[in-house]
Amino acid sequence: MPSPVAHSLVALAILETTRPPGERAVGWRWPLAVVAAAAAADVDFLTGDIWGGPYFSHHGVTHGFAAAAAAGIVCCAIARASRLERPIRIGLIVALAYASHVVLDFFAGDPGTPTDMPVFWPLATATWLAAPFQVFVPIEHDGTISGLPAVMVRPDTLAAMAREALLMGPVLGAVMWLRRRTKRRTS
Numbered sequence: 001m002p003s004p005v006a007h008s009l010v011a012l013a014i015l016e017t018t019r020p021p022g023e024r025a026v027g028w029r030w031p032l033a034v035v036a037a038a039a040a041a042d043v044d045f046l047t048g049d050i051w052g053g054p055y056f057s058h059h060g061v062t063h064g065f066a067a068a069a070a071a072g073i074v075c076c077a078i079a080r081a082s083r084l085e086r087p088i089r090i091g092l093i094v095a096l097a098y099a100s101h102v103v104l105d106f107f108a109g110d111p112g113t114p115t116d117m118p119v120f121w122p123l124a125t126a127t128w129l130a131a132p133f134q135v136f137v138p139i140e141h142d143g144t145i146s147g148l149p150a151v152m153v154r155p156d157t158l159a160a161m162a163r164e165a166l167l168m169g170p171v172l173g174a175v176m177w178l179r180r181r182t183k184r185r186t187s
Helices: 004-018 029-050 065-081 087-106 145-152 155-186
Strands: none
Touching (some): 029 065, 029 087, 065 087
C-alpha cells in the first residue's frame, strides 16, 4: 500500500483536472474532501480492528471499484439534498478520487504476486491479477489502526513517502502548470 502522500497528490491532481475551464481555484474544502475520499478505502483498518474476517480486514471490500461507486453515489445524494451546485460532478470527483486509491494500491504490490484485493467485488471476490511492475514500495503493516502510528515513523516508511512525493509531486505540478497554461490561452 502506498502512503497517504501518493493518495493525496493523485486526489489533488484529479480535482485540478476536473475543474471546468474558467472556474476559479477552489478553497480549502474541496482539496480536503478529495484527499479524504482518496483515503476512504482505508476505513477497513477500523473494521478490521472491530470485526475482522476476509471482507472486513485491510484490502477488503472497501478496496474495490464498487465501493468507489457507492461513495460517489452517496456524495451525489448528499450534495443534491444539500442543494449544492452540480451534485453529479461532486459524486464523480469523489468516486474518481476513491478509485485512485484502489489503482495506486494495485501498483504497490509485488510484481508476479497476485493481489487479493477484491477490486471487482461483488462480481469477483479477488482480482488474482498482478501489477506488471511496481511503482510504489509497499509499506508493511499489520492491517490495524492501532499499529499505524508506529508504521508511519519507521525509516523505511519515511523513505517510501519521500519516493512517492518525488514520483507524484511532479504529476500534480504538471497538471497545475497545464491548467494555468490553458487558462491563459482561453483568456
